[in-house]
Amino acid sequence: MERKGLLIVVSGFAGSGKGTLMKRLTGDYDNYSLSVSMTTRKPRPGEVDGREYFFVTKEEFERKIEDGGLIEYAAYVENYYGTPREYVEEQIAEGKDVVLEIETQGALKVKERFPDSILIFVLPPSVEELYKRLKNRGTETEDVIRKRMSRAAKEADTIEKYDYIVINDKVDECVKKLHGFIEAAHYTPDRNEEFIRSIKDDLEQLWKGEN
């Protein structure tokens, strides 16, 4: 039975731990490819072009938009962020499940254009825990943390539009759950039309009308 690659979109509040989950998921199982976003923002220390992001100029990004080379894109704080189409389509054609980690508005745009994509929302066990995690990072000011929590409040309005939610309590269990959702999605009838057709054809030709 041939297996079609799927487009998986993962979102979650800042501090939900989705980055760690994505690294684990794509590391633990070999059916995944993690899509790398394109951005016009400058690389931070330690970030590598083609690993964290493809770093491009504003002009290069806008040319990409015009060429239809992005699955989705958005502008934040004067920078563009987007998902290059080519890599995603190549990987899916090879039967890989491509994982995009993008924010909620981008995710909903992807679902609109690719109704067959699977949207997963990573949630913290509680709002209190989310706040604690952001606080414990120790890298953000209280003001930045407030902004992130406020943004989470807005993003939460989109949860019902996702296909699955997962609560990031224990990372190991969470990664297994994510993998389970994606595995299950491979076994819907609409994703196995060829196999179903072959069973139906054989039954039809050999056995229909026998009674």
Place this chain on the structure above:
Amino acid sequence: MERKGLLIVVSGFAGSGKGTLMKRLTGDYDNYSLSVSMTTRKPRPGEVDGREYFFVTKEEFERKIEDGGLIEYAAYVENYYGTPREYVEEQIAEGKDVVLEIETQGALKVKERFPDSILIFVLPPSVEELYKRLKNRGTETEDVIRKRMSRAAKEADTIEKYDYIVINDKVDECVKKLHGFIEAAHYTPDRNEEFIRSIKDDLEQLWKGEN
């Protein structure tokens, strides 16, 4: 996070091995209850009332229909077969996932009345393999086997209405897949409204408007 019990409906051609899968699934994991059907046919040697079926008279069955005590029922070869409502509802209320093994027409009726139920179709690896399995049982005449294959040809028309298909090649893998489908179904947003509501409320009360 409270976990709601789900109604799981499993169908498959005669010879697809769904009976074995159901026994393994409900034996290997403790979140399942296997629903026992009610019938007016006579018990076969070795069959126990309340285990294979609840064996009742035609009058008892018809009273059950009138009382609305069956989730679905059908008549075959002068006998009634149906799913008693009470047990299913009790088990779901206790958080159990109740598994019904019923034929395709009954399954579609259940989906109509309980849109939240999960329908799974068990398929053989091939039609040739299905025929071999029926043949190798050695209990049915060639004529009965032909009837079963012909019936399979008709039942195949309903596959697309199921939520998932599973190919019964290796039993162990197949049982794990079934369990995976059902686990995944527990994590859709509509089945976790309470938890999502609590996250939204906390974010709204504590953080909305902060900027």
